[in-house]
Amino acid sequence: MEFKGRDFTQSKLESNEFENCRFSNCNFSETNLSGIIFLACEFDNCNLSMAKLGDTAFRDVLFANCKLLGLHFEDCNKFLFSVRFNTCQLNLSSFYQVSLKSANFNNCSLLEADFTEANLSNATFTNCNLLGAVFENCNLEKADFRTAQNFTINPVSNNIKKAKFSSQSLDGLLHHFNIVIE
Numbered sequence: 001m002e003f004k005g006r007d008f009t010q011s012k013l014e015s016n017e018f019e020n021c022r023f024s025n026c027n028f029s030e031t032n033l034s035g036i037i038f039l040a041c042e043f044d045n046c047n048l049s050m051a052k053l054g055d056t057a058f059r060d061v062l063f064a065n066c067k068l069l070g071l072h073f074e075d076c077n078k079f080l081f082s083v084r085f086n087t088c089q090l091n092l093s094s095f096y097q098v099s100l101k102s103a104n105f106n107n108c109s110l111l112e113a114d115f116t117e118a119n120l121s122n123a124t125f126t127n128c129n130l131l132g133a134v135f136e137n138c139n140l141e142k143a144d145f146r147t148a149q150n151f152t153i154n155p156v157s158n159n160i161k162k163a164k165f166s167s168q169s170l171d172g173l174l175h176h177f178n179i180v181i182e
Helices: 167-177
Strands: 002-004 017-019 022-024 037-039 042-044 057-059 061-064 083-086 104-106 124-126
Touching: none
Parallel strands: 002 022, 017 037, 022 042, 037 057, 042 061, 061 083, 083 104, 104 124
Antiparallel strands: none
16 A cells, blocks of 8 residues: 555544555654554655654664654564664664664664664664764674764774774774874
């Protein structure tokens, strides 16, 4: 089923479960999506900023070209939680204690996003801006930051075993040691 150009701030979703649905150019900003299940769905060019995600299930969901400002993904249903992000704005969003194993963030803006205690093992941050993003007590094992920009990660307070970084971004790893790199 496909939903195009719908403004869900004015009308509620007709169901609590959506499987293999595509939402295109829809507005969900500040709506209450609590308890809704999205299975194998795609959101394209949608605005979900500040939506409430209490026990919302995102299972195999793709967000492409979406505005997802200030979302609290830690409030989502944890069972089979699986998301991918392509060219999305995720500024000020929180992934506190969320399992994002093998998650893909491609061409995303993650300014001041909170990844505290998140499991980001095998995650990929391709061409992402991570300015002000918080990585504290995270599992970043085998995560790929080679093309990510503006991140600051403390290697002492995060597991970075076999994580991938480019030589140009080493200052983001050494920042906490107060070392000057020229």
